[in-house]
Amino acid sequence: MGNGTSIGRVRGLGSSHEGTHHWLTARLTAVGNLVLITFLIVSLALLPDYTYATVRGWVARPLPSIALILIMINTFTHARMGVQVMLEDYIHGEGGKVAAWLLVNIVPFVAAAFGILSVLRIALGGA
Amino acid sequence: MAQAPKPRPLSPHLQIWRWGPGMLVSILHRVTGNGLAFAGLGLLLWWIGALASGPESYQSFLDYTWTGAGGGLQTATALLGKVVLVGLSWAFFQHAASGVRHLILDIGAGYELTANKTWSIATIVFSVIATVLFWAFLLLR
Numbered sequence: 620m621g622n623g624t625s626i627g628r629v630r631g632l633g634s635s636h637e638g639t640h641h642w643l644t645a646r647l648t649a650v651g652n653l654v655l656i657t658f659l660i661v662s663l664a665l666l667p668d669y670t671y672a673t674v675r676g677w678v679a680r681p682l683p684s685i686a687l688i689l690i691m692i693n694t695f696t697h698a699r700m701g702v703q704v705m706l707e708d709y710i711h712g713e714g715g716k717v718a719a720w721l722l723v724n725i726v727p728f729v730a731a732a733f734g735i736l737s738v739l740r741i742a743l744g745g746a
Numbered sequence: 747m748a749q750a751p752k753p754r755p756l757s758p759h760l761q762i763w764r765w766g767p768g769m770l771v772s773i774l775h776r777v778t779g780n781g782l783a784f785a786g787l788g789l790l791l792w793w794i795g796a797l798a799s800g801p802e803s804y805q806s807f808l809d810y811t812w813t814g815a816g817g818g819l820q821t822a823t824a825l826l827g828k829v830v831l832v833g834l835s836w837a838f839f840q841h842a843a844s845g846v847r848h849l850i851l852d853i854g855a856g857y858e859l860t861a862n863k864t865w866s867i868a869t870i871v872f873s874v875i876a877t878v879l880f881w882a883f884l885l886l887r
Binding site: 646649653664669687694701711734736 | 776
């Protein structure tokens with residue numbers, strides 16, 4: 620714990636006062652995922668077959684494209700927060716904390732960008 | 747005066763507590779969540795990336811994760827793929843159900859001992875039944 624003084628907070632041992640926002644965003648994206656992933660798996664289950672033409676044709680339609688782009692944003696936001704909390708619980712060394720900080724602040728953004736670009740390539744008809 | 751840094755206290759870990767449904771569901775929530783985050787989202791990106799890259803990439807994705815058509819390595823990964831996909835569907839249903847349980851706990855309901863135990867068990871019952879029905883629908887229709 621910090622000792623309540625300014626220097627205690629500077630040493631990074633006090634509250635960052637970001638907990639409530641983190642907590643609320645986790646809940647908000649949870650509800651979003653409940654809707655989006657349910658839409659995704661029900662839609663996929665109802666496809667007549669899983670050939671390239673059928674699946675790509677489905678993704679290219681406006682509603683699935685929008686849902687998939689939102690999924691790329693919402694799931695990676697939610698996963699990033701959950702993985703961050705998990706790492707905070709189990710990683711105690713300073714080096715490990717820096718590595719974890721880099722992981723949760725870089726990988727999800729690269730991954731989501733790749734996912735969004737892939738959906739756009741399909742939706743806009745590129746190859 | 748600033749205090750000398752000392753080791754932070756750690757809460758007692760798994761082996762200290764007597765297992766109960768609430769504890770099991772809490773652990774499962776973390777395990778399934780991280781499974782979905784790494785394996786689930788990884789597979790989602792592979793799928794959408796392959797779909798964007800063309801018919802050959804998509805066929806390769808299907809062969810490695812499901813059909814095993816190319817033989818050799820693909821036979822092994824396709825077997826693994828089926829286990830992972832069924833596991834991920836269960837993980838989603840379990841994480842979703844215990845996530846809803848958490849939302850209800852967040853509004854201050856469901857803390858009575860019997861209610862807490864009942865709803866913890868209900869999330870597991872739901873996830874198993876939902877997984878069976880989902881795959882029955884996919885494979886038998």
